[in-house]
Amino acid sequence: MALKRFDYLVLGAGSGGLASARRAASMFGAKAAVIEEGRLGGTCVNVGCVPKKIMFNAATHAEFIHDHGDYGFKVPRGEAFNWRMFKEKRDAYIARLNGIYLSNLERDSVDLIRGKAIFTGPKEVTVNGERYAGEHILIATGGHPITLDVPGKELMITSDGFFELEDQPKRVMIIGSGYIAVELAGIFKALGTEVVLSIRYDKVLRKFDDFLSDFTTEELKKTGIKIIPFTQLKSVSKCESGLKVELDSRKTPGETQTLEGFNQVLCAVGRAPNTADIALNKTGVEISKQGFITVDKYQNTTVQQVYALGDVCGNFELTPVAIAAGRRLAHRVFGGDADSRLIYENIPSVVFSHPTLGSIGMPEAAAVAEHGRDKIKVYQTSFTPMYFAMTERKQKAGVKLVTLLPNEKVLGLHIYGMASDEMLQGFGVAIKMGATKKDFDNCVAIHPTSSEEIVTLK
Numbered sequence: 001m002a003l004k005r006f007d008y009l010v011l012g013a014g015s016g017g018l019a020s021a022r023r024a025a026s027m028f029g030a031k032a033a034v035i036e037e038g039r040l041g042g043t044c045v046n047v048g049c050v051p052k053k054i055m056f057n058a059a060t061h062a063e064f065i066h067d068h069g070d071y072g073f074k075v076p077r078g079e080a081f082n083w084r085m086f087k088e089k090r091d092a093y094i095a096r097l098n099g100i101y102l103s104n105l106e107r108d109s110v111d112l113i114r115g116k117a118i119f120t121g122p123k124e125v126t127v128n129g130e131r132y133a134g135e136h137i138l139i140a141t142g143g144h145p146i147t148l149d150v151p152g153k154e155l156m157i158t159s160d161g162f163f164e165l166e167d168q169p170k171r172v173m174i175i176g177s178g179y180i181a182v183e184l185a186g187i188f189k190a191l192g193t194e195v196v197l198s199i200r201y202d203k204v205l206r207k208f209d210d211f212l213s214d215f216t217t218e219e220l221k222k223t224g225i226k227i228i229p230f231t232q233l234k235s236v237s238k239c240e241s242g243l244k245v246e247l248d249s250r251k252t253p254g255e256t257q258t259l260e261g262f263n264q265v266l267c268a269v270g271r272a273p274n275t276a277d278i279a280l281n282k283t284g285v286e287i288s289k290q291g292f293i294t295v296d297k298y299q300n301t302t303v304q305q306v307y308a309l310g311d312v313c314g315n316f317e318l319t320p321v322a323i324a325a326g327r328r329l330a331h332r333v334f335g336g337d338a339d340s341r342l343i344y345e346n347i348p349s350v351v352f353s354h355p356t357l358g359s360i361g362m363p364e365a366a367a368v369a370e371h372g373r374d375k376i377k378v379y380q381t382s383f384t385p386m387y388f389a390m391t392e393r394k395q396k397a398g399v400k401l402v403t404l405l406p407n408e409k410v411l412g413l414h415i416y417g418m419a420s421d422e423m424l425q426g427f428g429v430a431i432k433m434g435a436t437k438k439d440f441d442n443c444v445a446i447h448p449t450s451s452e453e454i455v456t457l458k
Contacts, residue, residue, distance in 0.1 A: 005135075010140060011137070011138065020330045037116045043142055139306070151234075182220070182351060186223070198232075231248065362402060
């Protein structure tokens with residue numbers, strides 16, 4: 001069995017792996033190959049960001065329908081959302097993207113090896129019985145959603161299963177309080193599904209600033225989503241009305257509540273890295289107890305010329321982060337730029353909740369913990385965007401700026417409300433450049449917009 005050699009062998013055709021391989025081949029002439037057994041594009045393209053945003057857009061249309069009459073349009077109501085038709089259109093779009101990714105690999109002269117890579121040594125793998133080696137190896141195999149190990153776990157779906165649903169469920173239970181649970185709950189509810197959300201503590205999005213977490217929790221309730229706090233899943237079973245869920249109280253030991261009549265139970269409690277079944281033990285690469293690969297700030301693993309990035313590392317599991325890290329790695333390894341790396345600070349992120357929210361930098365609590373309360377000054381406001389001046393439906397927006405004294409350098413910006421996802425990118429540039437509150441003040445506001453509130457905080 002002949003050994004085929006490459007300069008750069010990339011495991012995983014997700015966003016990070018593809019970006020790194022293409023950059024190495026197209027810009028620096030590396031002989032590169034990507035190994036992938038699934039669809040090109042990884043989680044983001046197939047069961048993550050892209051189809052999720054499409055469903056979010058559909059849900060947003062459903063919300064706007066309620067406002068049309070207030071804006072002078074007579075729009076007939078009554079027809080339910082055509083889930084099946086829209087899924088077919090969404091899936092067709094994703095398939096086109098898969099084809100574009102393949103064309104991009106071919107254009108950049110990156111080989112695509114179909115199958116699952118299994119390590120046989122630090123720099124050698126087998127795929128369907130064929131042997132491949134790389135002078136440099138990148139592990140970018142991504143992650144997968146996990147399911148709680150409870151009786152009836154086989155009856156639940158995950159976020160992956162959400163995108164497989166052929167028909168819209170009438171009633172769903174969602175287990176989880178992170179951004180995936182919040183986003184899918186909002187989509188379901190806006191499109192007409194009854195939603196119950198079980199969370200372990202008192203609010204959702206606890207990793208975000210309290211300003212965002214508190215608002216989002218109350219907004220979910222306002223839209224009609226039933227939140228059951230301080231609970232954890234005990235079991236799922238079938239019943240005459242569909243699926244039955246038992247929840248244990250986290251506040252009162254021995255107390256359990258039972259809810260019935262769900263069409264689906266969706267588990268959104270986190271993700272795990274795809275590292276368990278690629279024989280990493282043959283490489284010497286160090287992993288954590290959770291299976292995440294240990295890397296330094298340059299994406300180096302504990303084995304020389306073996307790298308890892310993206311969801312397998314468990315640090316900022318965001319598509320643009322993996323892409324940026326992958327391209328910078330290619331510049332360092334093949335372009336001779338020894339200092340090329342992604343700096344994992346002040347990375348903007350958004351949640352496609354209803355309404356959206358965005359965050360960059362430090363939450364207030366983290367800033368206080370690091371610098372002390374007397375060194376932190378916070379500016380914040382909440383308001384109703386002008387769009388809702390004409391509507392019966394009201395929705396708040398808010399801005400919070402966390403600054404460091406004495407010059408009020410901006411440590412964190414946290415916003416919620418309509419279009420906050422689109423606002424954050426530009427402010428992210430300013431914060432990456434070290435902007436102060438005075439720099440924000442010196443920017444002339446654009447009126448009337450919600451974003452002007454960010455530069456007029458008092």
